[in-house]
Amino acid sequence: MTRFIPHGEVRVHREGRILVLEGHGPWNVEALQHSTDKAQPILQELSGPWGVMASIYGEPIHVPDAEAHLIQLVKKDIENGRVGTSLIVEKSNSPSFATQHFSSIYQQAGDNVEVFNDTIAAKRWLINTIQLAQSNLEKCSRGKNDAVCNSNLYIF
Structure with a gap:
Protein backbone atom coordinates (compact mmCIF):
# COMPACT_ATOMS: atom_id res chain seq x y z
CA MET A 1 0.00 0.00 0.00
CA THR A 2 1.29 3.44 -0.89
CA ARG A 3 1.84 5.68 2.13
CA PHE A 4 0.53 9.23 2.04
CA ILE A 5 0.94 12.23 4.29
CA PRO A 6 -1.75 12.15 7.00
CA HIS A 7 -4.74 14.23 5.96
CA GLY A 8 -7.05 15.25 8.77
CA GLU A 9 -6.36 15.63 12.45
CA VAL A 10 -7.66 14.05 15.63
CA ARG A 11 -6.85 15.27 19.14
CA VAL A 12 -7.46 12.84 22.00
CA HIS A 13 -7.72 12.99 25.76
CA ARG A 14 -9.47 11.09 28.53
CA GLU A 15 -12.20 12.15 30.94
CA GLY A 16 -12.83 9.25 33.31
CA ARG A 17 -14.13 6.37 31.20
CA ILE A 18 -14.60 8.57 28.16
CA LEU A 19 -12.11 8.87 25.32
CA VAL A 20 -12.68 12.39 23.98
CA LEU A 21 -11.86 12.96 20.30
CA GLU A 22 -11.84 16.24 18.40
CA GLY A 23 -11.51 15.55 14.71
CA HIS A 24 -10.90 17.93 11.82
CA GLY A 25 -11.58 16.21 8.50
CA PRO A 26 -11.41 14.96 5.90
CA TRP A 27 -9.35 11.94 6.97
CA ASN A 28 -7.21 9.40 5.20
CA VAL A 29 -5.99 6.10 6.67
CA GLU A 30 -2.61 7.60 7.59
CA ALA A 31 -4.33 10.23 9.74
CA LEU A 32 -6.37 7.50 11.44
CA GLN A 33 -3.24 5.48 12.15
CA HIS A 34 -1.54 8.56 13.59
CA SER A 35 -4.52 9.26 15.87
CA THR A 36 -4.68 5.58 16.88
CA ASP A 37 -1.04 5.78 17.92
CA LYS A 38 -1.81 8.87 20.03
CA ALA A 39 -4.83 7.16 21.62
CA GLN A 40 -3.05 3.89 22.55
CA PRO A 41 -1.78 5.03 25.97
CA ILE A 42 -5.29 6.17 26.88
CA LEU A 43 -6.92 2.99 25.57
CA GLN A 44 -4.54 0.90 27.67
CA GLU A 45 -5.68 2.75 30.81
CA LEU A 46 -9.39 2.15 30.20
CA SER A 47 -10.97 -0.85 31.86
CA GLY A 48 -14.53 -2.02 32.13
CA PRO A 49 -17.17 -0.32 30.02
CA TRP A 50 -16.02 2.89 28.35
CA GLY A 51 -17.13 5.17 25.54
CA VAL A 52 -16.09 7.71 22.95
CA MET A 53 -17.31 11.29 22.65
CA ALA A 54 -16.29 12.67 19.26
CA SER A 55 -16.65 16.28 18.12
CA ILE A 56 -16.43 16.61 14.35
CA TYR A 57 -15.14 19.74 12.60
CA GLY A 58 -14.33 20.57 8.98
CA GLU A 59 -15.20 18.19 6.17
CA PRO A 60 -16.87 15.19 7.83
CA ILE A 61 -15.67 12.43 5.54
CA HIS A 62 -13.23 9.53 5.42
CA VAL A 63 -11.73 8.29 2.18
CA PRO A 64 -12.91 4.68 1.53
CA ASP A 65 -9.81 2.94 2.92
CA ALA A 66 -9.95 5.13 6.04
CA GLU A 67 -13.62 4.26 6.51
CA ALA A 68 -12.85 0.53 6.32
CA HIS A 69 -9.94 1.01 8.74
CA LEU A 70 -12.14 2.90 11.22
CA ILE A 71 -14.78 0.15 11.16
CA GLN A 72 -12.11 -2.40 12.12
CA LEU A 73 -10.75 -0.13 14.87
CA VAL A 74 -14.20 0.30 16.38
CA LYS A 75 -14.85 -3.46 16.27
CA LYS A 76 -11.59 -4.03 18.17
CA ASP A 77 -12.53 -1.33 20.70
CA ILE A 78 -15.92 -2.99 21.28
CA GLU A 79 -14.11 -6.24 22.07
CA ASN A 80 -12.13 -4.24 24.65
CA GLY A 81 -15.08 -2.67 26.48
CA ARG A 82 -16.32 0.18 24.28
CA VAL A 83 -20.08 0.46 24.83
CA GLY A 84 -21.05 3.57 22.92
CA THR A 85 -20.14 6.61 20.88
CA SER A 86 -21.67 10.05 21.11
CA LEU A 87 -21.09 12.31 18.12
CA ILE A 88 -21.28 16.10 18.12
CA VAL A 89 -21.52 17.25 14.51
CA GLU A 90 -22.99 20.76 14.63
CA LYS A 91 -19.64 22.44 13.92
CA SER A 92 -18.78 20.32 10.90
CA ASN A 93 -19.18 21.80 7.43
CA SER A 94 -22.19 19.55 6.81
CA PRO A 95 -23.93 18.29 9.95
CA SER A 96 -26.54 16.25 8.07
CA PHE A 97 -23.88 14.49 5.99
CA GLN A 134 -21.34 -1.40 34.27
CA SER A 135 -24.50 -2.23 36.23
CA ASN A 136 -25.42 -5.02 33.82
CA LEU A 137 -21.87 -6.37 33.90
CA GLU A 138 -21.94 -6.48 37.71
CA LYS A 139 -25.30 -8.29 37.70
CA CYS A 140 -24.00 -10.86 35.24
CA SER A 141 -20.76 -11.36 37.18
CA ARG A 142 -22.82 -12.19 40.29
CA GLY A 143 -24.19 -15.17 38.42
CA LYS A 144 -27.51 -13.73 37.40
CA ASN A 145 -28.91 -16.05 34.76
CA ASP A 146 -31.26 -14.04 32.60
CA ALA A 147 -31.75 -13.19 28.95
CA VAL A 148 -29.44 -10.16 29.09
CA CYS A 149 -26.46 -12.09 30.48
CA ASN A 150 -27.07 -15.14 28.32
CA SER A 151 -27.28 -13.09 25.12
CA ASN A 152 -24.08 -11.07 25.70
CA LEU A 153 -26.16 -7.89 25.60
CA TYR A 154 -24.99 -6.92 29.06
CA ILE A 155 -22.81 -4.17 27.63
CA PHE A 156 -25.78 -2.09 26.51
Whole structure:
Protein backbone atom coordinates (compact mmCIF):
# COMPACT_ATOMS: atom_id res chain seq x y z
CA MET A 1 0.00 0.00 0.00
CA THR A 2 1.29 3.44 -0.89
CA ARG A 3 1.84 5.68 2.13
CA PHE A 4 0.53 9.23 2.04
CA ILE A 5 0.94 12.23 4.29
CA PRO A 6 -1.75 12.15 7.00
CA HIS A 7 -4.74 14.23 5.96
CA GLY A 8 -7.05 15.25 8.77
CA GLU A 9 -6.36 15.63 12.45
CA VAL A 10 -7.66 14.05 15.63
CA ARG A 11 -6.85 15.27 19.14
CA VAL A 12 -7.46 12.84 22.00
CA HIS A 13 -7.72 12.99 25.76
CA ARG A 14 -9.47 11.09 28.53
CA GLU A 15 -12.20 12.15 30.94
CA GLY A 16 -12.83 9.25 33.31
CA ARG A 17 -14.13 6.37 31.20
CA ILE A 18 -14.60 8.57 28.16
CA LEU A 19 -12.11 8.87 25.32
CA VAL A 20 -12.68 12.39 23.98
CA LEU A 21 -11.86 12.96 20.30
CA GLU A 22 -11.84 16.24 18.40
CA GLY A 23 -11.51 15.55 14.71
CA HIS A 24 -10.90 17.93 11.82
CA GLY A 25 -11.58 16.21 8.50
CA PRO A 26 -11.41 14.96 5.90
CA TRP A 27 -9.35 11.94 6.97
CA ASN A 28 -7.21 9.40 5.20
CA VAL A 29 -5.99 6.10 6.67
CA GLU A 30 -2.61 7.60 7.59
CA ALA A 31 -4.33 10.23 9.74
CA LEU A 32 -6.37 7.50 11.44
CA GLN A 33 -3.24 5.48 12.15
CA HIS A 34 -1.54 8.56 13.59
CA SER A 35 -4.52 9.26 15.87
CA THR A 36 -4.68 5.58 16.88
CA ASP A 37 -1.04 5.78 17.92
CA LYS A 38 -1.81 8.87 20.03
CA ALA A 39 -4.83 7.16 21.62
CA GLN A 40 -3.05 3.89 22.55
CA PRO A 41 -1.78 5.03 25.97
CA ILE A 42 -5.29 6.17 26.88
CA LEU A 43 -6.92 2.99 25.57
CA GLN A 44 -4.54 0.90 27.67
CA GLU A 45 -5.68 2.75 30.81
CA LEU A 46 -9.39 2.15 30.20
CA SER A 47 -10.97 -0.85 31.86
CA GLY A 48 -14.53 -2.02 32.13
CA PRO A 49 -17.17 -0.32 30.02
CA TRP A 50 -16.02 2.89 28.35
CA GLY A 51 -17.13 5.17 25.54
CA VAL A 52 -16.09 7.71 22.95
CA MET A 53 -17.31 11.29 22.65
CA ALA A 54 -16.29 12.67 19.26
CA SER A 55 -16.65 16.28 18.12
CA ILE A 56 -16.43 16.61 14.35
CA TYR A 57 -15.14 19.74 12.60
CA GLY A 58 -14.33 20.57 8.98
CA GLU A 59 -15.20 18.19 6.17
CA PRO A 60 -16.87 15.19 7.83
CA ILE A 61 -15.67 12.43 5.54
CA HIS A 62 -13.23 9.53 5.42
CA VAL A 63 -11.73 8.29 2.18
CA PRO A 64 -12.91 4.68 1.53
CA ASP A 65 -9.81 2.94 2.92
CA ALA A 66 -9.95 5.13 6.04
CA GLU A 67 -13.62 4.26 6.51
CA ALA A 68 -12.85 0.53 6.32
CA HIS A 69 -9.94 1.01 8.74
CA LEU A 70 -12.14 2.90 11.22
CA ILE A 71 -14.78 0.15 11.16
CA GLN A 72 -12.11 -2.40 12.12
CA LEU A 73 -10.75 -0.13 14.87
CA VAL A 74 -14.20 0.30 16.38
CA LYS A 75 -14.85 -3.46 16.27
CA LYS A 76 -11.59 -4.03 18.17
CA ASP A 77 -12.53 -1.33 20.70
CA ILE A 78 -15.92 -2.99 21.28
CA GLU A 79 -14.11 -6.24 22.07
CA ASN A 80 -12.13 -4.24 24.65
CA GLY A 81 -15.08 -2.67 26.48
CA ARG A 82 -16.32 0.18 24.28
CA VAL A 83 -20.08 0.46 24.83
CA GLY A 84 -21.05 3.57 22.92
CA THR A 85 -20.14 6.61 20.88
CA SER A 86 -21.67 10.05 21.11
CA LEU A 87 -21.09 12.31 18.12
CA ILE A 88 -21.28 16.10 18.12
CA VAL A 89 -21.52 17.25 14.51
CA GLU A 90 -22.99 20.76 14.63
CA LYS A 91 -19.64 22.44 13.92
CA SER A 92 -18.78 20.32 10.90
CA ASN A 93 -19.18 21.80 7.43
CA SER A 94 -22.19 19.55 6.81
CA PRO A 95 -23.93 18.29 9.95
CA SER A 96 -26.54 16.25 8.07
CA PHE A 97 -23.88 14.49 5.99
CA ALA A 98 -21.72 13.97 9.09
CA THR A 99 -24.66 12.32 10.86
CA GLN A 100 -25.26 9.96 7.95
CA HIS A 101 -21.59 9.18 7.28
CA PHE A 102 -20.48 8.57 10.87
CA SER A 103 -23.66 6.74 11.91
CA SER A 104 -23.15 4.34 9.01
CA ILE A 105 -19.53 3.67 9.97
CA TYR A 106 -20.28 3.04 13.63
CA GLN A 107 -23.37 0.94 12.90
CA GLN A 108 -21.37 -1.22 10.48
CA ALA A 109 -18.91 -1.79 13.31
CA GLY A 110 -21.73 -2.81 15.66
CA ASP A 111 -21.36 0.25 17.88
CA ASN A 112 -24.09 1.91 19.94
CA VAL A 113 -24.04 5.44 18.45
CA GLU A 114 -26.07 8.61 19.01
CA VAL A 115 -25.71 12.06 17.45
CA PHE A 116 -26.02 15.29 19.45
CA ASN A 117 -25.90 19.03 18.90
CA ASP A 118 -24.04 19.81 22.11
CA THR A 119 -21.41 18.26 24.35
CA ILE A 120 -23.53 18.38 27.51
CA ALA A 121 -26.23 16.10 26.08
CA ALA A 122 -23.62 13.90 24.39
CA LYS A 123 -21.68 13.43 27.60
CA ARG A 124 -24.82 12.79 29.67
CA TRP A 125 -25.98 10.06 27.26
CA LEU A 126 -22.54 8.45 27.19
CA ILE A 127 -22.17 8.47 30.99
CA ASN A 128 -25.62 6.86 31.32
CA THR A 129 -24.69 4.25 28.69
CA ILE A 130 -21.44 3.42 30.50
CA GLN A 131 -23.20 3.24 33.89
CA LEU A 132 -25.89 0.93 32.52
CA ALA A 133 -23.27 -1.33 30.99
CA GLN A 134 -21.34 -1.40 34.27
CA SER A 135 -24.50 -2.23 36.23
CA ASN A 136 -25.42 -5.02 33.82
CA LEU A 137 -21.87 -6.37 33.90
CA GLU A 138 -21.94 -6.48 37.71
CA LYS A 139 -25.30 -8.29 37.70
CA CYS A 140 -24.00 -10.86 35.24
CA SER A 141 -20.76 -11.36 37.18
CA ARG A 142 -22.82 -12.19 40.29
CA GLY A 143 -24.19 -15.17 38.42
CA LYS A 144 -27.51 -13.73 37.40
CA ASN A 145 -28.91 -16.05 34.76
CA ASP A 146 -31.26 -14.04 32.60
CA ALA A 147 -31.75 -13.19 28.95
CA VAL A 148 -29.44 -10.16 29.09
CA CYS A 149 -26.46 -12.09 30.48
CA ASN A 150 -27.07 -15.14 28.32
CA SER A 151 -27.28 -13.09 25.12
CA ASN A 152 -24.08 -11.07 25.70
CA LEU A 153 -26.16 -7.89 25.60
CA TYR A 154 -24.99 -6.92 29.06
CA ILE A 155 -22.81 -4.17 27.63
CA PHE A 156 -25.78 -2.09 26.51
